[in-house]
């Protein structure tokens with residue numbers, strides 16, 4: 001893996017100026033230890049194309065016209081690193097609040113939700129470990145929820161392309177019709193009040209879901225899958241890093257934008 005160094009390549013495309021009131025707060029969860037990744041620095045802090053990996057998703061959200069504030073959830077031990085290394089590597093327009101991580105992803109999201117300023121009607125919850133999210137993905141998901149009041153949430157998702165097997169004791173039990181199966185990605189967007197209530201209910205019931213949509217589903221809410229870029233992978237194991245780096249390099253080469261947009265400055269961290 002490359003060491004952290006000066007940024008040699010840069011940023012996602014700007015998606016126009018802010019044309020509407022920003023009604024959504026981003027909650028970026030970066031509180032995991034990355035056991036499966038195995039690097040003691042933590043996968044969200046290793047360099048990807050010249051910046052800590054989590055910087056790429058911060059930029060994508062910062063440039064989304066619907067986003068007005070960013071909450072970053074990180075462990076107390078890494079708070080200093082976020083302030084001194086992550087935020088200075090990007091030039092964020094929006095104010096940033098840091099919230100303490102919890103023991104599980106769900107606990108970290110719960111913590112992040114407590115830090116969302118009162119004026120934000122919607123939240124977009126995102127894994128810091130998904131650096132390839134685009135501003136277009138973020139906006140598509142927010143627009144889907146905004147445009148359909150009957151929805152309990154809208155999530156970025158991609159259709160499954162492999163043949164799926166239901167397996168017990170390493171033996172195939174069934175081959176389900178894969179047209180019904182999609183991979184859940186992030187961001188996952190919800191009304192702030194709705195997802196806060198769903199998280200409170202899950203804690204009360206001691207329910208642990210692997211994503212936030214499942215907390216809405218279990219209460220009967222309808223969550224829409226918004227088909228977005230399948231390049232938005234989660235860096236989970238070391239092989240994912242290699243893929244993420246190749247995809248990011250390809251994106252940066254095709255966009256060909258300059259370094260001036262990512263000069264060290266940092267947002268105001270509260």
Ligand SMILES: Nc1ccn([C@@H]2O[C@H](COP(=O)(O)OP(=O)(O)OP(=O)(O)O)[C@@H](O)[C@H]2O)c(=O)n1
Pocket residue numbers: 029030031032033034035036037044073101102103104105106108109126127128129130234235236
């Ligand atoms: N207690 C936790 C656990 C996870 N996450 C975040 O949730 C996202 C998705 O989690 P995952 O890929 O499982 O990350 P880790 O928990 O770090 O990985 P592992 O399970 O391999 O330890 C990551 O951005 C991770 O930092 C978090 O904020 N707090």
Ligand SMILES: C[C@](O)(CO)[C@H](O)COP(=O)(O)O
Pocket residue numbers: 105127183184185186210211212234236
């Ligand atoms: C939220 C998520 O990224 C959607 O795919 C995923 O469920 C997180 O799961 P993990 O096992 O905690 O990585």
